[in-house]
């Protein structure tokens with residue numbers, strides 16, 4: 175599935191935040207959207223997933239206007255994990271994950287054996303199966319994040335949109351989440367679009383990176399095309415070098431020492 179946006183203008187009320195943005199998200203790729211605080215990353219993600227109305231431009235899924243999709247039909251194509259999410263206090267993990275099947279069920283339909291299989295497989299893929307009978311308030315922040323990703327996975331979308339999926343996670347859970355994203359993408363072919371702050375993660379996990387600065391696209395391309403010392407300086411205003419280490423496939427970012 176491909177998503178393309180042309181000449182997008184997006185804002186809040188009278189305030190225009192994103193202008194003239196073109197974006198193309200290829201099939202089966204991991205795409206990261208990076209940029210400084212307030213540059214418009216989440217706004218773009220919301221517009222691409224119809225959580226926010228854009229003021230001008232078009233967004234198309236496989237050439238068809240996003241606005242023409244019914245809600246269930248859209249939920250079968252794209253899964254969205256926003257930055258903020260909450261579930262009722264008395265929910266158990268399995269119950270929450272089951273909700274992802276709703277776009278595939280009739281109005282009063284009960285879960286089929288196929289639904290049960292998909293729910294179990296999403297919990298196993300995200301390492302949350304052992305938590306299935308726990309209340310979502312009994313599990314840690316990292317586990318909660320994985321449970322939400324499992325919920326979106328049970329939708330069986332063709333593209334997952336994740337807004338800062340590693341926020342609040344310690345380094346071990348951040349790496350777990352990145353590993354899981356990469357594995358899901360490789361094993362199931364699901365496309366992934368993520369807003370990321372951590373440039374090292376973006377460098378490590380992405381096929382394609384889009385850099386947003388002041389509501390406009392600054393650049394896009396492969397990680398090595400996009401993550402350069404020039405970009406660090408011009409977009410983030412920080413010094414740094416991209417370092418290649420023998421025996422390591424991906425380079426590392428070495429930020430300038432603090433004065």
Ligand SMILES: Nc1ncnc2c1ncn2[C@@H]1O[C@H](COP(=O)(O)OP(=O)(O)OP(=O)(O)O)[C@@H](O)[C@H]1O
Nearest residue numbers: 186189191209210211212213214215216217218369
């Ligand atoms: N609900 C809202 N109402 C009004 N303005 C908003 C709203 N949400 C975001 N904005 C403004 O839109 C601009 C872009 O915000 P957005 O959240 O897209 O940036 P971001 O790049 O995702 O930032 P961050 O990295 O800090 O999460 C900011 O100036 C922000 O203040």
